[in-house]
Amino acid sequence: MDYVLQRLLHGVLTLLAVTIVVFLLSRLSGDPLSLILDPAATAADRAVELARLGLDRSYIDQYLIFLGNALGGDFGESIFYKAPAFSVFMQHLPATLELGVVAIAVSAAIAIPAGVVSAVRKGGILDTAAKAFALTGQSAPIFWIALMLVLVFSVVLGWLPTSGRGGLSHLVLPALTLGWYSNAFLMRVTRSSMLDVLDADYIRLARLEGLPERRIVWVHALKNAAGTIVTTLGLMTISLVTGAVVTETVFAWPGVGRLIVESIFHRDFPVVQAAVTVIAAIVILINLAVDLIFAWIDPRVRLG
Amino acid sequence: MTQPLLKVDDLRTYLFTRNGIVRAVDGVSFHVDAGETLGIVGESGSGKSMTALSIQRLLPRPAGRIVGGEIRLEGEDLVAKSERQMSAIRGRSMAMILQDPMSSLNPVFTIGQQVSDPLRTHRKLPPGELRKAVERLLEMVRIPAPQTRVNDYPHQMSGGMRQRIVGAIALSCEPKLLIADEPTTALDVTVQAQYLRLLRDLQARLGLAIIMITHDFGVVARICDRVAVMYAGRIVETAATTTLFDRPAHPYTQALMRSMPRLDQRSDRLPAIDGQPPDLRQTLTGCRFAPRCAHASDICRQQYPEMTVVSPGHAVNCWHADRMMAAS
Numbered sequence A: 001m002d003y004v005l006q007r008l009l010h011g012v013l014t015l016l017a018v019t020i021v022v023f024l025l026s027r028l029s030g031d032p033l034s035l036i037l038d039p040a041a042t043a044a045d046r047a048v049e050l051a052r053l054g055l056d057r058s059y060i061d062q063y064l065i066f067l068g069n070a071l072g073g074d075f076g077e078s079i080f081y082k083a084p085a086f087s088v089f090m091q092h093l094p095a096t097l098e099l100g101v102v103a104i105a106v107s108a109a110i111a112i113p114a115g116v117v118s119a120v121r122k123g124g125i126l127d128t129a130a131k132a133f134a135l136t137g138q139s140a141p142i143f144w145i146a147l148m149l150v151l152v153f154s155v156v157l158g159w160l161p162t163s164g165r166g167g168l169s170h171l172v173l174p175a176l177t178l179g180w181y182s183n184a185f186l187m188r189v190t191r192s193s194m195l196d197v198l199d200a201d202y203i204r205l206a207r208l209e210g211l212p213e214r215r216i217v218w219v220h221a222l223k224n225a226a227g228t229i230v231t232t233l234g235l236m237t238i239s240l241v242t243g244a245v246v247t248e249t250v251f252a253w254p255g256v257g258r259l260i261v262e263s264i265f266h267r268d269f270p271v272v273q274a275a276v277t278v279i280a281a282i283v284i285l286i287n288l289a290v291d292l293i294f295a296w297i298d299p300r301v302r303l304g
Numbered sequence B: 001m002t003q004p005l006l007k008v009d010d011l012r013t014y015l016f017t018r019n020g021i022v023r024a025v026d027g028v029s030f031h032v033d034a035g036e037t038l039g040i041v042g043e044s045g046s047g048k049s050m051t052a053l054s055i056q057r058l059l060p061r062p063a064g065r066i067v068g069g070e071i072r073l074e075g076e077d078l079v080a081k082s083e084r085q086m087s088a089i090r091g092r093s094m095a096m097i098l099q100d101p102m103s104s105l106n107p108v109f110t111i112g113q114q115v116s117d118p119l120r121t122h123r124k125l126p127p128g129e130l131r132k133a134v135e136r137l138l139e140m141v142r143i144p145a146p147q148t149r150v151n152d153y154p155h156q157m158s159g160g161m162r163q164r165i166v167g168a169i170a171l172s173c174e175p176k177l178l179i180a181d182e183p184t185t186a187l188d189v190t191v192q193a194q195y196l197r198l199l200r201d202l203q204a205r206l207g208l209a210i211i212m213i214t215h216d217f218g219v220v221a222r223i224c225d226r227v228a229v230m231y232a233g234r235i236v237e238t239a240a241t242t243t244l245f246d247r248p249a250h251p252y253t254q255a256l257m258r259s260m261p262r263l264d265q266r267s268d269r270l271p272a273i274d275g276q277p278p279d280l281r282q283t284l285t286g287c288r289f290a291p292r293c294a295h296a297s298d299i300c301r302q303q304y305p306e307m308t309v310v311s312p313g314h315a316v317n318c319w320h321a322d323r324m325m326a327a328s
């Protein structure tokens, strides 16, 4: 229980730090008035507008107002969409979640078993193939993989659409692209932590007890490796957010990744701020979930 | 004539490593009768663990391989068994305890889950009976308050308690043979004595045969009926424990005994004898102990000594056995 509270507190503090950084960055990124005001505005107009927006107050006051508003989901008005920045972000979130969840699920369903098998049959066919895949998966930039997939499956074979969001067929290529890097990474992490565990005395003892090999590998060993695997899954989920920027741009996928890129081009800072803050909150929540799952798997963390 | 429970005949186990072939076990023969305790003693690296793992057919992979000999458990040759057949024998007909109680238990499963594993595999007990059987086993190895301890994790227990739990796991399916590979080396002296007493009691109760691997003659004195002394992959002397203590015939046994720590001392250090054991990757001729032996003569360096039976049940591989016996 102490442990849970401690992690929660840690999460809240991190989120506060993020809001400070976001606030400061928005102040550093130039004079917001020049974006809003008519270039022909007079100095008097400026002063009025400054007071109306509260920009004449101290930075601390401004930050507290920003924080209070943000807590209520108010990140100001989107300059480009002419709508509340927060709701613009929320409209784009489901598309990204759909993509992310599919990518993670597919990658976990493939990479974890593949990692386990390549550890058990070290040097075997699957292990060698997996190594080759991991090599290309990890060294190739994500946009290149995206373009190659489009070239093969859309242009040459004509099986799948090149871009946009729609049915299942639209989901395949972006999910594959997004999961590609994570797949390779997750497989390598699973393999190496399984190799460590399979060497342990308690695994030797399990064999000495005559337990079935399948149970030894998939229950006794995998549960020990699971802590590392879950942590990696958490990291992957976080890296998917950054991966989404490239993938969504390439496939014209209407999610938050593309929204962030476009908003930066449009100098639509309220949307960028809303996106960064909410994504940070999501990342912190994922980290919290990982910590809690880890503690649930490994009694040494939970019971101290 | 009744056959022994375990009979090992000319066992050869080699490790095929990148740096050469390690002849870890190089022609070892011995037997264990039902209900008796055989000690295997020797310095570190003499091949004791590899002998034990050969019997269990769980050598380090992929390097370890049995290249010759027979291992008969109740008359059946284990060397010829398939991996599947071995799984049914391990944990049921024979069990093994490893040296380090701290790493022998799985950190993410409860004691109850781990003790019940072999019972569930070999006995297929239903859950209700399983729980009772587990509590009985914990009681048998003298774990206090077994009903609550079953829900504990290994890291919540002391080394002595963990090693008793490992004992409970090993004995859960009432094997006929227990191989204990230096089970007390990592324990405190008092805990060590307790553990050996517990093993003796359980042995009497279950009619169990034990192979006790150790480098400590104190352990031998406490628990073993007979002893085999191992050096550089071979057994150099076998005798009843009292005979060996009274009249050790091999210069190596004598040296080991001289360097033996006193019984009341903690013995986590290896007994020190001048010189180094030979490199097991070399082809060795003659007696393996000759380079370190004060009594070695030309023949010792040229030819491996044949086995001499110096008295009933007391065999030794030394060219000068008679002289050594007269001197001891």
Ligand SMILES: Nc1ncnc2c1ncn2[C@@H]1O[C@H](COP(=O)(O)OP(=O)(O)O)[C@@H](O)[C@H]1O
Pocket: B015, B017, B022, B024, B042, B043, B044, B045, B046, B047, B048, B049, B050, B051, B060, B063, B280
């Ligand atoms: N996994 C291994 N790979 C290569 N050589 C090994 C391995 N394990 C043990 N050996 C070698 O095999 C020989 C016998 O080792 P072992 O049976 O463990 O000795 P003991 O148990 O008597 O201390 C030693 O020379 C040791 O270096």
Ligand SMILES: [Mg+2]
Pocket: B048, B049, B050, B181
């Ligand atoms: Mg050993």
